[in-house]
Amino acid sequence: MIQYKDNHITIFQSALYQTNSVIIETDKLVLVIDPTWLPNEVNTIQNYVYKNKKHKDVYLLFTHSDFDHILGYGAFSHVKVIAxxxxxDNPDKQSIINSIKDFDDSYYLTREYEIKFPNVDISISKEYEELEIGDIKFYFYQAPGHTEDGIITVIEPFGIVIAGDYLSNVEFPYIYHSSDDYLTTLKKFESIIKEYDINILIPGHGEFTNDNTEMKKRISESIDYILQVKQLLxxxxxxxxxxxxxxxNYPKAMKKFHDYNLTLFKKELAL
Ligand SMILES: [Zn+2]
Known part of the structure; x- marks a missing residue:
């Protein structure tokens, strides 16, 4: 399940929805991002972290509150959480927990840890925030649109962008919150790519990319999808x-997400 590995970055990709969990290791800390999906996959990530952490501090970062991204929290519940x-302040914590339990029940899955909503220690509230922990510098941007509570994280000195559920090469935009906010967030990615020397962009689902042209292409494809669908409506x-x-690749399975988008767009356009 390791999709990519270099000196500092390990990407674990789940068999489900090509969901990416990322581990960043430096001399001083281990950062775990959205550890997820099947019980054995979460166990693998957990074992990897505890085997490699040694004396280092472990931090967890959640990109947004969709249940598939937070369901591994209980496997790391003694570490500091950034989100x-x-x-x-998510008002729907219980329904997110219920989605995890429903998913597990429907596949007869049991987990060796408790299903809990993340307890956030370091919360990012401003439009833009910088944070230094150990030898990592974080640059956070609010990223509403897909959900209301997403963040984009740029991690230096490695030139990593953690995109959350944006800029996937396998999915068109899934918009649960607001298409205007989604477009604004896409504009932020445009300026981030200009402003920083980005080596790798890692989306929540699908393939990471090291290629600046590919990053721009994903941004413009997302913008085109939103604008074209709205225009057609x-x-x-x-x-x-x-x-x-x-x-x-999976248009049949994805149709329902397109239908959700249509419902949201029609509401936004008062159609
Ligand atoms: Zn997701």
Whole structure:
């Protein structure tokens, strides 16, 4: 399940939805990002962390509150947690926990740890925040759109962008919160890519990329999807919007997410 490894970064990719869990190791700390999915996958990540941490401090970072991204929290519950203030204050914690339990029940899964909503120690509330922990410097940006409580994290000195559920090469934008906010967040990625020397962009699902042109392509494809779907809806051409998701590998399974988007767009456009 290790999709990528270098001196500082290890990406574990789940068999489910190509979901990425990331571990960043420096001389001083181990940072674990969205450790997830199947019980044995979370165990593998947990064992990896505890085998390699030695004297180092361990931190957990959550990109947003979707249940698939926080379900591994209980396996690391004694470490410090970084997430947005909005995630900390999420009003739907119980329903997110219920989604994890429903998922586990439906596949007869048992876990060796307790399912809990993350207890956030370091919360990111400003539009932009910097934070230094040990030998890592974090640059955080609020990233609402997909959900309300997402953050983008730039990690230096490695030039890593942790994108959360944006800029996937396997999914079109899944918009649960707001398409305007989603577009604003995409603009932030544009300026981040210009402003920093980015070596690697890691999305929540799908393939990471080291290629600046590919990063820009993913941004513009996301923008195009949103603008084109909205335009077609305004022209009363809903059926044609389905053509826009045909190019993805799993269009049948993804149709329901496109349908959620259509419902949200229509509400936003007052159609
Ligand atoms: Zn996700």
């Amino acid at each position: 947005s203030q909005k995630l900390k 305004l022209e009363d051409k809903q059926e044609e919007t389905y053509d826009l998701i045909k190019k993805y």
